[in-house]
Amino acid sequence: MPTLLPQSHRLLHVLRALSAVALLSARAAIRSRVVAILLLLLAAGVIGIPRLVCGDGTPASELQVRLRYTLAFATGVLGLATLWASCAAFGAEIDSRRMDLTAVKPAHPLTLWFGRWLGIVLLDALLLLGVVAGVRLQLGFGAADTSRLVSRAIARPSLPAPEEEARIHFAELQRANRLPPDIPPTEILRRLTFESRHSHIVLHPGEAAFWRFTLPRPVTPDGRIWIRVQFNTTADSLVDVRGTCRVRRAGAAAWAAEAKVNDLTRNELEIPLAAPALAGAREIDLDFAYQGEPKAAALLIAPRDSLAILCAQGSFTGNLVRVMLAELAILAALAALGLTLGACFSFPVAAFAATALLLTVLAATGSSPEILPVDPSAGNSRPGLPERVSYRVVRSIDFITRPLLQPEPLAQAVAGERVPTGELTRLLLWGGGLYPLGLALLAATALRRRELARQGTGN
Amino acid sequence: MNSPIIETTGLCKVFRDFWQRPKVEAVAGLDLQVQRGEIFGLLGPNGSGKSTTIKLLLGLLHPTAGTIRVLGCPPTDVAAKARIGYLPEVSHLHAFLTPRETLHYYGSLFGLDAGTCRERTEALLDMVDLRHAANRSVGEFSKGMARRVGLAQALINNPDLLILDEPTSGLDPVACREVKDLVRLLAKAGKTVLMTSHLLADVEDVSDRVAILHAGRLQAEGRVADLLRRPDAVRFLVEGLDAETADAIRRDLEQRTHHAVVLDHPAMDLETYFLQVVARAAHRDHLTTHFQPAAFLAAAKEKPEVRDQKSEVSSQQAD
Structure with missing residues (x-):
């Protein structure tokens, strides 16, 4: 006569239940033809988008279309499918009373939740892997220029932290008694930090600038590095940027390599350099001399945001896998959100709330101001209540979603930047760990408190 | 003294509307005790609170007032749930799963290991005579077939307490009889069964005790006999x-008691007659019908009572 497992095997018991629920989730998706439809949609996206969307003919644009648009489309489709499927996993189950049979079994609500989540995330992983493999194959066989299929570590100039600069500036203003009286000091400090973070230098023709970089890893033996300069100009049109870029080991007397810049561009330069003398170097000095016509437009360079030295690290395919994992972390968080909404509300309400939340987050993330905007023409430096409330709401949403949405792995991969291990770990920790755990606890509480069988169901 | 398997004290359930205003009092002050090894029938007209009581006992609804102890624990206790088998009024199975997958799934939720799960699944498939359809989706099944899968899943954990909500609903008379036989066998094996049914004859056939509810209140309770x-x-x-001779006896009884004496020929009930016809037809066609003799049933198989055709005299005293 079979008996239930003894207390000491409770973990085994939980794992059996977990795997059974995960398998049920996967079977539900596969046999309801959701997966078949998704496969068709994703295949259409991977094959169709590079053929339908035209870039401007440059290799960068081609990579943008083949990689960014395709993967963004796939993530979008999978994201919506994940959100709705996860809402249905509990919402529709409870509505249709199928949950009754499961709820009376000795499985903890957390086991049911994590089983469902695991099933959905594993399906997502498989589908995403298929998409990434398809994109990689297309890039390998169809790309005109494979020189952009690189993975590089990125280093920003070694500058004082914006917070530190802001504190110094704040102290100076305080000493000079020039702090605005009607703005709280914390708000002033936040604004000064914002200004410091986005501060730029203005480089007129004939002027030069110098920065020091600490690379995350030593330069490879072939000494290949790339210098990336993004800038704004005082002109509205393309700028003929002429100048000289020089690099050397930090503090060395002689420059290791020099590159002439002569490019008609709107706002970005990427200069490849081969300097074997830099092999193994971790600290590099960069000197840029702007040598345009005296009447040429000035360059506005924000070093913290838009100046970088890149050095080869890892493979492009490896970086694509990192991007996939990062996107999977977002899908995992969406699955967690949908499951919890489904545990709290009926399926239609959960699906509506999930979609509304998603749109709100996307809108807030796209327009989230770092500081509360002030209208100088209003004559009052303190914004009104509606502005303050909406600012707080948007900032709160940004605060909650920042760990998942702020780094843009896809944009990094398109730019040939390796998704840093730290960023990836953080994404996986939040999307695959902390968010799901918090939402699972919320869902378990809801499932325990909620009356799964209601009156008026005909029995 | 053994503690009851199910015990409710002053159990109340009030359903409220969106604004939390009381809407319906489905169960009102219900005191109920079900003892170990007993078959307990819960009867009542539609809306009397039978299903609500069952959902309260299973923790699917929360009581407004009163206490519930199931197997000595609150109804939401995981240890208690591990010893309960439940068949809802409508099976609510996953339509995309086969019966075999369904039983595996619910067996896994009980923590049964793969071997035990497989063994019990096969035995239950035999018992409910669904081996031939074990690889078809439950969504393709008739109501009766789905009901059998529901019954099998209720038994996958070899429960100590079986709660059956309208267990014979959707089943044909042969399957009904088999379910009732099964319920009796389970009770003989020491299991406790709580069942509801609109079919009073079903409850009468198998129950040791019954309770009759009306408007959420207990109206009568006791041994059926x-x-x-x-x-x-x-x-x-x-x-x-x-x-x-019969007429002579009747006259004599009337003279002695001074009351009317009814003399008639007792008739077989329709269920018994139907089963006899089906059994004869199956024997003629060399077919078996419905539930197959399964290993765990065969051990304690008991032939149900069939009333014979006899003359019957009843004497009734006038009030």
Whole structure:
């Protein structure tokens, strides 16, 4: 006569239940033809988008279309499918009373939740892997220029932290008694930090600038590095940027390599350099001399945001896998959100709330101001209540979603930047760990408190 | 003294509307005790609170007032749930799963290891005679077939307490009889069964005790025999009595008691007659019908009582 497992095997018991629920989730998706439809949609996206969307003919644009648009489309489709499927996993189950049979079994609500989540995330992983493999194959066989299929570590100039600069500036203003009286000091400090973070230098023709970089890893033996300069100009049109870029080991007397810049561009330069003398170097000095016509437009360079030295690290395919994992972390968080909404509300309400939340987050993330905007023409430096409330709401949403949405792995991969291990770990920790755990606890509480069988169901 | 398997004290359930205003009092002050090894029937008209009581016992609804102990624990206790088998009124199975997958799934939720799960699944598939359809989706099944899968899943954990909500709903008479036989066998094996049914004959056939609910309140409770017995009347059953003798006895009884005496020929009930016809037809066609003799049933298989055709005399005292 079979008996239930003894207390000491409770973990085994939980794992059996977990795997059974995960398998049920996967079977539900596969046999309801959701997966078949998704496969068709994703295949259409991977094959169709590079053929339908035209870039401007440059290799960068081609990579943008083949990689960014395709993967963004796939993530979008999978994201919506994940959100709705996860809402249905509990919402529709409870509505249709199928949950009754499961709820009376000795499985903890957390086991049911994590089983469902695991099933959905594993399906997502498989589908995403298929998409990434398809994109990689297309890039390998169809790309005109494979020189952009690189993975590089990125280093920003070694500058004082914006917070530190802001504190110094704040102290100076305080000493000079020039702090605005009607703005709280914390708000002033936040604004000064914002200004410091986005501060730029203005480089007129004939002027030069110098920065020091600490690379995350030593330069490879072939000494290949790339210098990336993004800038704004005082002109509205393309700028003929002429100048000289020089690099050397930090503090060395002689420059290791020099590159002439002569490019008609709107706002970005990427200069490849081969300097074997830099092999193994971790600290590099960069000197840029702007040598345009005296009447040429000035360059506005924000070093913290838009100046970088890149050095080869890892493979492009490896970086694509990192991007996939990062996107999977977002899908995992969406699955967690949908499951919890489904545990709290009926399926239609959960699906509506999930979609509304998603749109709100996307809108807030796209327009989230770092500081509360002030209208100088209003004559009052303190914004009104509606502005303050909406600012707080948007900032709160940004605060909650920042760990998942702020780094843009896809944009990094398109730019040939390796998704840093730290960023990836953080994404996986939040999307695959902390968010799901918090939402699972919320869902378990809801499932325990909620009356799964209601009156008026005909029995 | 053994503690009851199910015990409710002052159980109340009030359903509220969106604004939390009381809407319906589905169960009102229900005191109920079900003892170990007992088959307990819960009866009542539609809306009397039977299903609500069952959902309260299973933790699917929360009581507004009162206490519930199931197997000595609150209804939401995981340890208690591990010993309960539940068949809802409508099976609510996953339509995309096959019966075999369904039983595996619910077995896994009980923590059964793969071997045990497989073994019990096969035995239950045999028991409910669904082996031939074990790889078809439950969504393709008739109501009766789905009901059998529901019954099998209720037994996958070899429960100590079986809660059956309308267990014979959707089943044909042969399957109904088999379910009732199964319920009796489970009770003989020491299991406790709580069942509801609109079909009073079903409950009467198998229950040791019944409770009758109306408007959420307990109206009557007790052993079936005690509730149905009429101490004010006597019935004689005599075989092979000719009409003349029977009439003489009737007249004699009337003279002695000064009450009317009813003389009739007892009839078989339709269920028994139907089962006999089907059994004869199956025997003729060399077919078996419905539930197959399964290993765990065969051990304690018991033939149900079939009333024979006899002359029956009953004497009723006038009030």
